[in-house]
Amino acid sequence: MGLTPVHFFSHGSTMMLGEESTSADYWRKCGDEALAQGIKGVVIMGAHWACHGDGIQVATNPNPGKSPVAYVHPSKYVDYKLNPDLATSHRCIDLLNQAGFKASGNDTFEWIHDVYLILIRMFPNACPPTTLVSSNARYDPHYHLKVGSTLRQLRRENYLIIGTGGAVHNLYRNRWAPMLRFRDNFAMETPPEDWALEFRQAVEDVMVKCSGGPKMRRAMTRLMKHPEYRDAHATDDHFMAALFVAGAVGEWEDEGSKVVLGAETWELTNMCNSQFTIGEWNKLG
Numbered sequence: 001m002g003l004t005p006v007h008f009f010s011h012g013s014t015m016m017l018g019e020e021s022t023s024a025d026y027w028r029k030c031g032d033e034a035l036a037q038g039i040k041g042v043v044i045m046g047a048h049w050a051c052h053g054d055g056i057q058v059a060t061n062p063n064p065g066k067s068p069v070a071y072v073h074p075s076k077y078v079d080y081k082l083n084p085d086l087a088t089s090h091r092c093i094d095l096l097n098q099a100g101f102k103a104s105g106n107d108t109f110e111w112i113h114d115v116y117l118i119l120i121r122m123f124p125n126a127c128p129p130t131t132l133v134s135s136n137a138r139y140d141p142h143y144h145l146k147v148g149s150t151l152r153q154l155r156r157e158n159y160l161i162i163g164t165g166g167a168v169h170n171l172y173r174n175r176w177a178p179m180l181r182f183r184d185n186f187a188m189e190t191p192p193e194d195w196a197l198e199f200r201q202a203v204e205d206v207m208v209k210c211s212g213g214p215k216m217r218r219a220m221t222r223l224m225k226h227p228e229y230r231d232a233h234a235t236d237d238h239f240m241a242a243l244f245v246a247g248a249v250g251e252w253e254d255e256g257s258k259v260v261l262g263a264e265t266w267e268l269t270n271m272c273n274s275q276f277t278i279g280e281w282n283k284l285g
C-alpha cells in the first residue's frame with residue numbers, strides 16, 4: 001500500500017463551524033475522498049492542546065466531552081458523537097516513546113473545537129476512529145517535525161494524518177468589530193494588511209514549491225524566522241500543526257508530492273485560513 005495524503009488545515013475562528021465557506025466545502029470533499037478509500041482512522045494534531053515540560057500526550061478518554069464553541073449554535077456540534085480510537089492512541093504513545101519522546105496518555109482530556117470543527121465538517125454523518133496528539137508548549141519546530149516523522153508510518157496503513165492550525169492566525173491583529181456587531185466573520189471593510197498577505201504567500205510558497213521531502217521540513221522551520229512571522233503568529237501554537245505535517249511528509253520518498261491549495265478563506269480581515277493537501281489518493285496501491 002502507498003502513502004495516504006496529509007492535510008494542513010487552517011481551522012480559523014469558531015464561526016467556521018457555523019458558517020458556510022469554500023474551506024468548509026473543501027473539508028467535506030477531503031472527508032468524502034477519505035471515506036471512499038476506506039481509511040482506518042484519523043490521527044490529528046490541533047493547536048489548542050499543549051503539554052508543559054518535555055512531555056507530549058495522546059488523548060485516551062474513552063468518552064470525551066466537547067469544549068463549548070463561542071458564536072455557534074449548539075445544534076451544530078452538541079449531538080455529534082466523537083469516536084476516540086484508543087487502540088491507535090496507545091500505539092502512537094508506544095511509537096513516540098520508542099523515538100525518544102516522553103509520551104503518555106490523557107484519559108480526562110475533552111476535545112476542543114480546533115479538532116472537532118474539522119471532523120464535523122469532513123465527516124458530518126459519523127466521526128471516524130480518531131486519535132488526538134498534543135503539541136508541546138515549548139513550541140520547538142524540530143520537536144514537532146519529529147513527531148510527524150515518527151507517526152508518518154501510519155500513512156502506509158491507510159490512516160489519514162491532519163494538522164489543524166493556521167496559516168496566518170494572530171488574534172491580536174484581527175478586526176473583530178463586524179463579528180461582534182453583526183456576527184459577520186467574513187466582512188472585509190479593508191483589505192488584509194501587508195504583513196498578513198506577505199506571510200500567507202510565504203506559507204504557500206513553502207507548501208507548493210517544496211512539494212514534500214526534506215526540503216519542505218527545512219523551509220517550514222525557516223518560516224519561524226520570517227520577518228513577518230511574529231505579526232502573523234503572535235503565539236506559536238497554531239503553527240506547530242504545520243511542522244507536524246511537514247514531518248509527516250518530510251522523507252526523501254515524499255519529495256515531489258503533489259501539493260494542492262484546495263481552498264482559502266479570509267476572516268476578520270487579517271486571518272488567512274489556507275487549506276493544503278500534500279500527496280494524493282491515487283498513489284495508493
